[in-house]
Amino acid sequence: MPRLQLRAADERGAVAVILALALLPITLVVALAIDYGVYAQACVQANLAIDAAAMQAVRAASVAYAGGTTSTASLVLLGQQAGQAWFKAQLGAVPFGTATSSVSVSYTASPSTFTALASYSGSVAVPFPGPLALGSWPMNGTSTATITNAYVEVLMLLDNSSSMLIGATTTDIVALQNATPCSTQGTNEAQGMSAYAWNYGSAAYGYGPGNIAPPTTANGSCNPAYTGAAAACTYPATFPNISRSNSASCTNGGGSSATINGRQYSNVPNAPCAFACHNDPNNNDYYGLARSLSPAIQLRLDVVQQAAAQVVSTLQGKEQSPGQFLVGIYQFNSRIEPLYPAAGSPEAGPDLVAAQAAIKSVPPDLAPNDGNTNFPLAANTLASSVTPSGTGNSAATAHKNLFIVTDGLEDTPGSRVMGPMTSASNEQICTQFWNKGFNVYVLYTPYLPLPNPFYLSNDKQYVEPTGSSPVLAALQACARYPGNFFQASNPADILAAMQTMLASALNSPARIAD
Template sequence: MRAALRTILQRFGLDQRGNIAVIFALTCVPLITAVGCGIDYSRATQIRSKLQAAADAASVGSIAKNSPAYLAAGTMTADGSIAAGVTDAKNIFDANRANQNGYTLTSVTPVVSKTGSTVTSTVNFSATINTMFLGVIGKSTVAMSGTSTATANMPLYIDFYLLLDNSPSMGVAATPTDITNLQAKTGGCAFACHDTSKKAGTSNYDIAKANGITTRIDVVRQASANLMDTARNTQTYTNQFRMAIYDFGAASATIGLRNLFSLSSSLTSAKTAAGNIDLMSVAGQNDAFTADKDTPFTAIFPAINSAIASPGVGTSSAPLKYLFFVSDGVADESNASCLKTMYNKNWGNIAPRCQSPINPALCTTLKNRGIKVAVLYTTYQPPTDSWYKDWIAPFNAGTWGPSPNSEIAQNMESCASPGFYFEVSPTQGISDAMNALFRKALADARISG
């Protein structure tokens, strides 16, 4: 019996029939488990990708321009959370996952806040999905999570101060055609001086008005009004830009910095005020008030410097500051330290009268305070009289338009902050140049901020 049993066992051990079925049975469970794991994880990955896309849409959309968070941030005077943005982000997330099923959302946490001039939105989410195959190895659910962060730079707040030269020299006819027409009406003078000593309707100023002849101050007036429209159409927030308008005085009798329009975010009111920009009136040749010295840069610039508060970082409570200076760049004032001594063989010594290119050092104080100075040089127009030939022509080489030899142009450019100098000839548009300076200021502010 023992021998027979031993023989049976030996035969059974050596018998290989049916091995494939046994091996398949032994490997079937882990094989099915591996395939199932792949299916479950692939399904989980697809669902997570769609939830991640919803989170991305929520973080970006909740701080998009004109979104509740973006608009709310513009009214905040301090850093902090933006409740309207949190609600908006949650709504955007839910809207973008509405058609997705097969999971259980366990949490979604939007955080929207303002820090300085930056708005940040972060959306975190977590979810689980029920597995179909992983349950074989005891894993009935798969957890997933994700996060998405977006940032947006807020538009910077900027205060613009317009300093407009309205001295008599800005009464020159605006274009070569206007000059020709005015000279024909005045017996050869191209300047529409606002001379109040003459009978009404007989001054060059009145003649220019009556004959539809455009002068430089007319163009500056319209350009300033147009600038207010540009600012209003550009701003994101209704109080993002504030404007102030200054000139050199209504008359030689009251010459000095004059506030035509106090700093305000009401750009419609600023446009109305711009309509009042006009040429300074003088009480005739060699008037008793200034003796024709009607462009006192050395008094105007310290005054405008005092009028402009310290610049900030571009927030609503601390706006950036830009000065737009529009002038033909020639001083005419009582100034013993004049850049150009007024003496020549034809006229003798008439010091301390100073008639010379602007001193760029007058702008340095402003620039050192962090105020950006934008200069629009309305090129000084050469009349044909002997005074111009003796006093202005020596430092105004070149006639119609830009000239590298003009000391006036060189000094005006030196007055400007880098990149903020525009030169406009009689055939060019002052309004276009002023709008270009405005756009340049916005671009510079974003880079600097």
């Protein structure tokens, strides 16, 4: 007995015994912690993937809707497929786990709203299943996302200055130049920016006394040396009173000459001319000449009108409720003028038929000095009059967008030079719209190459698409983001660019539902 009592009182082996007894629960706790960590990581990864899948589902359906797809079944199927593919891509390889997804998309009109319900289910094969007999742990989750192409306002600021009367394609440019190889002495087109008379057969007009010469003989001839007060000057009423000679030598326009493509041309602004410049109210000018030719010559302004009208036509096809889309049409050159709604009305209106008619009626700028593109004046004037963008929940709180279409070249009386269009000033000007919640989109329409001596020595550096063009940099600064800036010269690209601008304007941000 004493020996047994001594052994019982001896505590020297207690640590080993206690450790042996505690080892099993400690092992179980550590294994469980590792298992749970793996499981939690898999669940986080899967939950993020299902949120992304729901967002992608409604975004894909909305983009297709904005791009022209109108079949509800097609939109729903597209959204479901996009959501499932996105879940798989975002989920990646889940450690020890597998998961499958189910994505459903619904569409509600008035206004067009897409809702996606995405769910997933799966399991995680934990690293230590043995002790607790838990070979795999189930995981599942759901996510709902919604996107609404809500009430949207689109303002179009369209450049209709004389430089937008360039031939729309290389073929049109060649046709115009073939019709105007010579600029005869004494006509407006020969004298360019300092013409003595601005029409043929009717009273002349101009900007200053130096541009107008009075009749000095009974038959109404003009005195180019006259510098007195402005007076009427009548040219023979013969249309077109412009040489259309195809002679190899054409030097009668005054000044030096240049040889281009084997033909000699007068080195004045309009010989040969790829622009249908409009400086006579009776169309006795290059604009009238272009309109009289057969086959008809398409001008850059024609293409812009067609593209802008197609934007409104697209809106008409997508409108789900009256007044869902508001449009404002503005033309600008040396000034800005509202075409729809009329001056004194709200900045935009719901009558899409009237808006389309206004676009089709955009006139060529009637400009004695070949017009100019005064973008700072136009943009500042418009920015001061518009109201801030809203939530898109109603016509009164529409999401607002501004589409600017221009070639960006400014003419000033006397010579073609760049006006105050710089990156810094444009960014400051356009910031006014951004600060009011507008999305600003810019379509820059640079010139196609022109074989004209005046153009080559004066305008080429500004308007042809080069990385160093000041016009390019200035308009990019206005658009602010690369996705809001477009550049196009040919008709198909201009049409496509404006449709892309519209699709972006209609595609409101998606959000995860509460």
